[in-house]
Amino acid sequence: MTLQQDIKADTWTVAGRTFSSRLIVGTGKYKSLEENAAAVEASGAEIVTVAVRRVNISDPNQPRLTDFIDPNKITYLPNTAGCFNAEEAIRTLRLAREAGGWNLVKLEVLGEAKTLYPDMRETLRATETLVKEGFEPMVYCVDDPIAAKQLEEAGAVAIMPLGAPIGSGLGIQNRVTIRLIVEGAGVPVLVDAGVGTASDAAQAMELGCDGVLMNTAIAEAREPVLMAHAMKAAVEAGRLAYLAGRMQKRRYADPSSPLAGLI
Amino acid sequence: MELKESIAIHLNGDVRHVTVGITLADMLHDLGLDPRKVAVERNLEIVPRGTFDEVRVEEGDRLEIVHFVGGG
Numbered sequence: 021m022t023l024q025q026d027i028k029a030d031t032w033t034v035a036g037r038t039f040s041s042r043l044i045v046g047t048g049k050y051k052s053l054e055e056n057a058a059a060v061e062a063s064g065a066e067i068v069t070v071a072v073r074r075v076n077i078s079d080p081n082q083p084r085l086t087d088f089i090d091p092n093k094i095t096y097l098p099n100t101a102g103c104f105n106a107e108e109a110i111r112t113l114r115l116a117r118e119a120g121g122w123n124l125v126k127l128e129v130l131g132e133a134k135t136l137y138p139d140m141r142e143t144l145r146a147t148e149t150l151v152k153e154g155f156e157p158m159v160y161c162v163d164d165p166i167a168a169k170q171l172e173e174a175g176a177v178a179i180m181p182l183g184a185p186i187g188s189g190l191g192i193q194n195r196v197t198i199r200l201i202v203e204g205a206g207v208p209v210l211v212d213a214g215v216g217t218a219s220d221a222a223q224a225m226e227l228g229c230d231g232v233l234m235n236t237a238i239a240e241a242r243e244p245v246l247m248a249h250a251m252k253a254a255v256e257a258g259r260l261a262y263l264a265g266r267m268q269k270r271r272y273a274d275p276s277s278p279l280a281g282l283i
Numbered sequence: 284m285e286l287k288e289s290i291a292i293h294l295n296g297d298v299r300h301v302t303v304g305i306t307l308a309d310m311l312h313d314l315g316l317d318p319r320k321v322a323v324e325r326n327l328e329i330v331p332r333g334t335f336d337e338v339r340v341e342e343g344d345r346l347e348i349v350h351f352v353g354g355g
Contacts, residue, residue, distance in 0.1 A: 075295065075350050
């Protein structure tokens with residue numbers, strides 16, 4: 021195989037489903053559904069996260085996400101954002117499964133509004149119940165290698181540690197723990213939350229993550245569609261750099277040109 | 284004149300009045316909702332989409348009708 025073919029064949033698999041794109045994007049905070057759809061297209065994402073909310077009974081004909089992003093082409097990953105305990109999250113995902121008809125979901129149980137940090141006790145409890153009910157949960161979690169292991173043991177199909185608080189755009193705060201999670205995991209690891217710009221996404225991939233999930237970094241960029249392009253390139257670049265294996269760091273300079281033959 | 288009695292239910296948190304004996308499928312139709320694009324919870328239990336034609340709404344039911352919207 022040529023290098024080009026090798027690169028093309030670099031897919032990843034979660035719960036038996038195989039994807040080429042390692043970028044998952046959210047569908048919140050966009051100015052319009054048109055812009056949202058254009059950003060998804062530019063990002064090359066094959067999976068988008070979506071929320072489950074009450075239908076607006078008084079205006080059932082307002083434009084719907086499904087009219088702009090085709091669930092037959094893009095995998096909808098229902099998310100439990102906004103749930104603060106296991107019961108709320110499980111209830112939401114049962115409805116999501118009925119609405120969408122699939123078991124692959126994103127579990128996110130939040131601990132408090134200020135930091136939106138995950139409540140790991142509730143997250144673990146919800147994971148156990150969901151797995152018993154046949155769900156395949158990709159789980160948002162703290163960047164803690166032990167918590168990640170526990171989630172995997174409970175049946176999480178992917179581990180999704182935060183890089184920084186949701187919507188903060190602060191970038192990956194703890195590269196060490198992300199790397200430890202990657203090294204210890206037997207399921208895909210995706211940095212979820214905290215990415216602010218392209219270099220953050222590349223860094224996640226360079227650490228060996230299988231993918232990156234982001235929303236605000238694209239939706240709140242001045243030019244969301246352009247940033248979606250940037251994120252696609254960054255995820256691909258970071259992945260290739262990881263596969264290529266970076267050089268060792270040195271404490272001092274090392275000349276690139278030969279010393280022999282100097283005039 | 285035929286008298287159509289109505290019953291009170293809680294629909295997405297609001298009280299609404301619907302015809303006695305109406306099925307979920309007919310109620311969704313009256314609301315202008317495509318049953319293929321929503322999920323329904325009735326008194327905290329999921330109502331399988333395949334049963335919308337059979338399930339009749341009862342007085343005091345707490346119904347949640349949800350769908351997918353943009354989110355992170």
